[in-house]
Amino acid sequence: MGRGVDLSPRKKSEVKTLLLHTSHSQRKIAELAGVSKSVVNKIKINLDQDQPLSPKRKGKCGRKRITTPRSDRKIRDICLQNRKKSAGLLTQMVQESGIQVSKRTVQRRLAEEGLTGHRPAKKPRLTEAMKKKRLAWAREHRLMSVEDWSKVCFSDESTFEILADKSNFVRRRPGEKFHPDCIVERVKHPVKIMVWSVISAKGVGRLYIVQGTMRQDQYKQVLDTRLLPQLREWFPEGEEFMFMHDSAPCHKARSVTKFLADHNIPVLPWPGNSPDMNPIENLWKITKAEIAKEMITTKVKLIEKLINVWHHNPKIKESVKQCIESMPRRIEALIQAxxxxTKY
Structure with missing residues (x-):
């Protein structure tokens, strides 16, 4: 009997039973089992050599690949030219180019190239002029060591809000679309607070809750009631230090510049639109993640939680020094870019 398809496990077991428990010839067994004599012979050899009847298959099995290497490259190139398009739109563009494949095939080919879907990183928009200033600043401060950066006090403001659940995904079963655990609650006008603080290699500094919009008069109050006491605490013996703040209008006001000069506070030059160079941003991110673990519905609770995380959370304490020590790597990354x- 000629071979048509691979024998099923049941048919192989039937031939095996006939070989082991009857005295029939191989020809007779082939006739009884409805298989060829060569099949019976192969199964007998495997039994004699104590080999499995179903050897492991070599290579991939299944239908032949529908695309060619050339069409795979075309799919990849279309994706690289349209990185923010959905798989459905990419499939339409691929089909319009003459490659008739399904959406699932496009997804598989992109996965083979390592082009998988992710949420895009949010970064400030940079003009060519901004890039040049950032690069010049990085080259100017390239030789600063970790010890030099440990003398810098980095400051910044950040905004926190109640019900700040930013989830983009949820895992749910059919019928659970409106389950309390599967929705993101929103309010029309969420309560927000802006806070200011400063960090150094010595730890995190005092927090200041900004009232309304930060303007130069309030910023001078921040410097007077928060920064100056913190500097006296961190550098009591007249140690060298530098103060960093960004180029926000309230920071660069003449009255603020005069206040810093009158109090002998040296200021580190800082390029605009460079939050990736400011290590305090990493601590703000950690703080927001910790606050988001709880459902906070009032301003008072938000402030209490913020203070607790900022001053007592072990993740913050562990990360401060690491963030400061990363400054030389940030500078090199900025020069490379x-x-x-950068990734920071």
């Missing part, structure tokens, strides 16, 4: 955005 030629002033463009």
């Amino acid at each position: 030629k002033g463009n955005v």
Whole structure:
């Protein structure tokens, strides 16, 4: 009997039973089992050599690949030219180019190239002029060591809000679309607070809750009631230090510049639109993640939680020094990116 398809496990077991428990010839067994004599012979050899009847298959099995290497490259190139398009739109573009494949095939080919879907990183928009200034700043401060950066006090403001659940995904079963655990609650006008603080290699500094919009008069109050006491605490013996703040209008006001000069506070030059160079941003991110673990519905609770996390959370304490020590790597990354955005 000629071979048509691979024998099923049941048919192989039937031939095996006939070989082991009857005295029939191989020809007779082939006739009884409805298989060829060569099949019976192969199964007998495997039994004699104590080999499995179903050897492991070599290579991939299944239908032949529908695309060619050339069409795979075309799919990849279309994706690289349209990185923010959905798989459905990419499939339409691929089909319009003459490659008739399904959406699932496009997804598989992109996965093979390592082009998987992710939420895009949010970075500030940089003009060519901004990139040049960032690159020049990085080259100017390239030789600063970790010890030099440990003398810098980095400051910044950040905004926190109640019900700040930013989830983009949820895992749910059919019928659970409106389950309390599967929705993101929103309010029309969420309560927000802006806070200011400063960090150094010595730890995190005092927090200041900004009232309304930060303007130069309030910023001078921040410097007077928060920064100056913190500097006296961190550098009591007249140690060298530098103060960093960004180029926000309230920071660069003449009255603020005069206040810093009158109090002998040296200021580190800082390029605009460079939050990736400011290590306090990493601590703000950790703080927001910790606050988001609880459902906070009032301003008072938000402030209490913020203070608790900022001053007592072990993740903050562990990360401060690491963030400061990363400054030389940030500078090198900025130079490598030629002033463009970095991973920080």
